[in-house]
Amino acid sequence: MTVVYQKSKGLTDVELHYCPGCHHGIAHKLIAETLEEMNAIDTAVGVCPVGCSVFADKYFSCDMFNAAHGRAPAVATAIKRTHPDQPVFTYQGDGDLASIGAAEIVHAAARGEKITTIFINNAIYGMTGGQMAPTTLIGQKTTTSPLGRTVEQAGMPMRMAEMLSTLDGVAYAERVCLTDIPNLNKAKKAIKKAFQLQMEGAGFTFVEILSTCPTNWGFSPLDANKWLKENMVPYYPLGVVKDVTKEVAK
Amino acid sequence: MAKKELWKGNEAMAEAAIRAGCDAYFGYPITPQSEIPEYMSLHMPQEGRVFLQAESEVATINYLYGAGGSGKRVMTSSSSLGVSLMQEGLSWLSGAEVPCVLLNCMRGGPGLGTIQPGQADYYQMTRGGASGDHHFVCLAPGNMQEAVDMIQESFDIADQYRNPCLIVVDGLIGQMMEPIEWHEVKKRDLPPKTWAADGRKGRAEHNVIKTIFVEPEDDNEFNEHLARKFEEMKKNEVRYEKTQCDDAEIVIVAYGTPARVSLSVVRKLRAQGVKVGLFRPQTIWPYPEEALHEVAAQDSVKRILCVEMSEGQMIDDVRLSVEGQKPIDFYGKAGGVVPTVEEIAEQVEKAVKEAVR
Numbered sequence A: 001m002t003v004v005y006q007k008s009k010g011l012t013d014v015e016l017h018y019c020p021g022c023h024h025g026i027a028h029k030l031i032a033e034t035l036e037e038m039n040a041i042d043t044a045v046g047v048c049p050v051g052c053s054v055f056a057d058k059y060f061s062c063d064m065f066n067a068a069h070g071r072a073p074a075v076a077t078a079i080k081r082t083h084p085d086q087p088v089f090t091y092q093g094d095g096d097l098a099s100i101g102a103a104e105i106v107h108a109a110a111r112g113e114k115i116t117t118i119f120i121n122n123a124i125y126g127m128t129g130g131q132m133a134p135t136t137l138i139g140q141k142t143t144t145s146p147l148g149r150t151v152e153q154a155g156m157p158m159r160m161a162e163m164l165s166t167l168d169g170v171a172y173a174e175r176v177c178l179t180d181i182p183n184l185n186k187a188k189k190a191i192k193k194a195f196q197l198q199m200e201g202a203g204f205t206f207v208e209i210l211s212t213c214p215t216n217w218g219f220s221p222l223d224a225n226k227w228l229k230e231n232m233v234p235y236y237p238l239g240v241v242k243d244v245t246k247e248v249a250k
Numbered sequence B: 001m002a003k004k005e006l007w008k009g010n011e012a013m014a015e016a017a018i019r020a021g022c023d024a025y026f027g028y029p030i031t032p033q034s035e036i037p038e039y040m041s042l043h044m045p046q047e048g049r050v051f052l053q054a055e056s057e058v059a060t061i062n063y064l065y066g067a068g069g070s071g072k073r074v075m076t077s078s079s080s081l082g083v084s085l086m087q088e089g090l091s092w093l094s095g096a097e098v099p100c101v102l103l104n105c106m107r108g109g110p111g112l113g114t115i116q117p118g119q120a121d122y123y124q125m126t127r128g129g130a131s132g133d134h135h136f137v138c139l140a141p142g143n144m145q146e147a148v149d150m151i152q153e154s155f156d157i158a159d160q161y162r163n164p165c166l167i168v169v170d171g172l173i174g175q176m177m178e179p180i181e182w183h184e185v186k187k188r189d190l191p192p193k194t195w196a197a198d199g200r201k202g203r204a205e206h207n208v209i210k211t212i213f214v215e216p217e218d219d220n221e222f223n224e225h226l227a228r229k230f231e232e233m234k235k236n237e238v239r240y241e242k243t244q245c246d247d248a249e250i251v252i253v254a255y256g257t258p259a260r261v262s263l264s265v266v267r268k269l270r271a272q273g274v275k276v277g278l279f280r281p282q283t284i285w286p287y288p289e290e291a292l293h294e295v296a297a298q299d300s301v302k303r304i305l306c307v308e309m310s311e312g313q314m315i316d317d318v319r320l321s322v323e324g325q326k327p328i329d330f331y332g333k334a335g336g337v338v339p340t341v342e343e344i345a346e347q348v349e350k351a352v353k354e355a356v357r
């Protein structure tokens, strides 16, 4: 018998609690596979946030922290500074990273902390029941923008990958999505590259994953995928935003 | 005997942390304690240890969570309003049982207040502004020698209980120069940090540093575990000093700089035949409740005088300890003003008059 597919050793056997069609689980799988392929399960330390991924510490099989809302980059910084040879990553939602934790992510990026941040942008506060996030699209209805987000009320949605890439400390930033196999493969590559560059000491590495929240968007899993492609991707363009290794080569 | 060296308070306290084996220091500048991060920025890297100037106090306390949770000895220092910003993080450190040392070099408040010394953070330190049932051992040194000794011990206290340990000084102790001796502080027997999330390295299970519970029963059980730990701290860590309390009619209760001034008051008034003593808590949590209760119970004692550099916060604990046995007077100066020997002496004399009425 040949094994054609098996669950990554980077994940525990604990059952995931995510809603059907939620991309959090897929993102976990890609990170776990990367850790396994890099032989890093035994050395990596991950920091999960407050948000729907609050229980990610149960799912990843490496050592884990659960950080206060928004503070994962600070927690990860301290782990990395005191354990400079080990891979350290944060896993954060858009409310966590772009709103309450805006200062911590900006300063970790500015310092060029040698950590990897996986940023789950689902344009909403998932865990608390679908309130507006800094990444919520104009016109998008949420429980705190019931008539749709307006520029007058909340400004334009934040493009975190682009914003952080203006900082010299950022070595690599890419935006990906998980709506189909080709995009999934690109996402996996981006995550792996981010971890590799981290371990080479290149600087701060960032992968923004456009994700679905079918539950709070009010769509079926398939319609959520469609909505993401048709609405999020035009505003949040996919692809490499910054790669210092390429810039040097140029 | 070790030889005496002249040190500035803040620098001596920073050096004490280095001698205690502090692996990492994180902090955000604020007067009157900025000499601590300044000293650390030079000396920690020289020792091959970690120094990082934080972007805020909010980030600082979370650096402590990361470094402490991955098994390192970690410290920060700040002052009053800076410590206020750390409250959420302190609750997390307590909930995840992460040891750390936090030094609060208190100034006058509220808000920006003044940069002069104060004690108006007594509630903040002993009651806290953070969510949840938690307590921290609060060491309150009365002079520099005690401060450097206590700081060296604080890392052991934090590790022993897997809990933040707080050093509570007023700005005067940080700013003054005084001769101190460096002695070896007795090391505690500490278990290895098998709980630390620092990479599995062959461990069968992955370690997790977290504060969340899903089931109320589990959280309740955890809180009961914490409560037992706090009881242990109360049993083991209470410290206080009594000066001429045995035959005292008036007992001054004060900690930190007001205690130091009160000591001069005791000497001055004793020379004039006034029977006054000083009860000085060296830990403000756990509070030396029983000891103060016993002092108040003495037949000789007529009145208690609580002196603070605030409008009266520790007085709550004095009342809880004295339990109505004797009348309690209060004298306080706030906003960075230090009560003088003359002022406190006058209060004692007033109390003496009240006592004979």
Ligand SMILES: Cc1ncc(C[n+]2csc(CCOP(=O)(O)OP(=O)(O)O)c2C)c(N)n1
Pocket (backbone or CB within 6 Å): A050, A051, A052, A053, A069, A092, A093, A094, A095, A096, A097, A120, A122, A124, A125, A126, A127, A128, A133
């Ligand atoms: C200090 C603090 N404020 C507010 C909350 C409540 N809260 C929990 S999760 C969350 C939003 C999470 O949204 P996001 O980061 O986008 O993650 P998602 O659930 O969408 O994955 C909020 C506001 C909290 N836990 N802590």
Ligand code: SF4
Pocket (backbone or CB within 6 Å): A017, A018, A019, A021, A022, A023, A024, A052, A122, A126, A127, A212, A213, A214, A215, A216
């Ligand atoms: S609420 Fe949204 S983000 Fe959270 S698990 Fe469900 S689908 Fe995923």
Ligand SMILES: [Mg+2]
Pocket (backbone or CB within 6 Å): A093, A094, A095, A120, A121, A122, A123, A124, A125, A126, A133
């Ligand atoms: Mg979200």
